[in-house]
Amino acid sequence: MNSTDLQHLRRCVxxxxxxxxDGDEPFGSLLVDANGEVRFEDRNRVAGGDATRHPEFAIARWAAEHMTPQQRAAATVYTSGEHCPMCAAAHGWVGLGRIVYASSTRQLGEWLAQWGIAPGPVAALPITDIVPAAQVEGPAIELAEEIRELHRRLHGISE
Known part of the structure; x- marks a missing residue:
């Protein structure tokens, strides 16, 4: 992970x-093409009741409509949190390239367990359990506390 990766991850945060x-879960993601241009960005939008409105899923849909298979394979997805299984599958099916994340599924699971919060309804699996050939980098230790704080605020945990 280099300084450009950290810059993009900070935007995700x-x-x-x-x-x-805005009353939603704290996740944000970017799609960056092979030339370093941010092509698409989004944040979580599940508060409206559609639990599939994750930014990584939106990126996969956008990329499928606007990029060639070669462009998708050369692109990088940056995200504040490691893809859930749904988003990892969308990433794999669309043929996106590298994934760089700030916090891991494991970290989030540990934080939730510390706070006594039950896990979500879908198994928390690493991306490579869903897309074995995925090129994945993360977590970014530099951003762990900031991400943890966002999730602490989401759940109303005082420390």
Whole structure:
């Protein structure tokens, strides 16, 4: 992970913060093409009742409509949290390239367990359990506390 990766991950954290401030779960993601251009960005939008409105899923849909298979394979998805199984599958089916995440599924699971919060309805699996050939980098230790704080606020945990 390099300084450009961290710059993009910081934008993902900013999008996650915006999601939380709008009453949603704190997740944000970017799609960056092979030339380094941000092609699409989004944040979680599940608060409206559709639990599939994850930014990584939106990225897969957008990429399928707007990029060639070669462009998708050369692109990088940056995200504040490791893909859930649904998003990992969408990533794999669409043929997107590298994934870089700020916090891992394991980290989030550990934080939730510390706070006594039950896990979600879908198994928390690493991306490579869903897409074995995925090129994945993360977590970014530099951003762990900031991500943890967003999730602490989401769940109303005081420390």
């Amino acid at each position: 900013s999008l996650a913060r915006a999601a939380l401030e």
